[in-house]
Amino acid sequence: MLSIRNLSKTFSSAAEPVHVLRGVDLDLKAGERVALTGESGSGKSTLLHLIAGLDAADGGSIRLEDTEVTKLSDAGRASLRRDRIGLVFQQYNLIPSLSVADNLAFQARIAGRHDAAWSSELVERLGLGALLKRYPEQLSGGQQQRVAIGRALATRPSLLLADEPTGNLDEATAEDVLALTRDLVTRTGCGFLMVTHSLHLAGTLDRHLTLHAGRIA
Numbered sequence: 001m002l003s004i005r006n007l008s009k010t011f012s013s014a015a016e017p018v019h020v021l022r023g024v025d026l027d028l029k030a031g032e033r034v035a036l037t038g039e040s041g042s043g044k045s046t047l048l049h050l051i052a053g054l055d056a057a058d059g060g061s062i063r064l065e066d067t068e069v070t071k072l073s074d075a076g077r078a079s080l081r082r083d084r085i086g087l088v089f090q091q092y093n094l095i096p097s098l099s100v101a102d103n104l105a106f107q108a109r110i111a112g113r114h115d116a117a118w119s120s121e122l123v124e125r126l127g128l129g130a131l132l133k134r135y136p137e138q139l140s141g142g143q144q145q146r147v148a149i150g151r152a153l154a155t156r157p158s159l160l161l162a163d164e165p166t167g168n169l170d171e172a173t174a175e176d177v178l179a180l181t182r183d184l185v186t187r188t189g190c191g192f193l194m195v196t197h198s199l200h201l202a203g204t205l206d207r208h209l210t211l212h213a214g215r216i217a
């Protein structure tokens, strides 16, 4: 479903070029849930950004289903992100002026992929029914992240990418949020790649990969 070969990325903006990714290979099957760890600065976020098409690689290939991401234009990458990739970050990135219901729906609406039955199921599975009229500032961190996960999955993406999604949550809330995410990923059959610093949480997914010296060990 996701196939990455010999991916490289160098940042030249610093005084010295930083060779962050030096030939990353990675395969992820539909429905598979994979954790990515690695020391700070090893390039985990960079790799997620390249897969999501938020930045362009210097070399190598990223194939998502039938699409070669590295060959897309900026506009093509934006469409791919809108239609087939769900993104979740450590900072929940909800829109403060929108209610929970509208935060959940707006990305799927923009993508023309709003599905009322699926939205209701997401609300129920994520335990958001009583919170739909609230605004993000009226929610706890765990509640906000559940909304962000619902928003990301509302489009039924092929791939869910999460960068430290539980990094701001206490241990028990992090476990709960990740358990919900694991179940929803299984329910949708999408692939799931999660960057985390927690070896414990990494161990709860199907596979655990480590980024070291620019490659996946």
Ligand SMILES: Nc1ncnc2c1ncn2[C@@H]1O[C@H](COP(=O)(O)OP(=O)(O)OP(=O)(O)O)[C@@H](O)[C@H]1O
Pocket: 011, 012, 013, 014, 018, 020, 038, 039, 040, 041, 042, 043, 044, 045, 046, 047
């Ligand atoms: N836009 C950029 N310009 C220059 N250097 C960058 C840029 N983005 C990232 N880097 C550098 O690339 C390296 C990898 O950064 P990245 O954020 O991918 O690491 P990470 O493994 O996600 O780290 P952390 O666990 O601390 O979040 C770092 O040395 C960082 O300083």
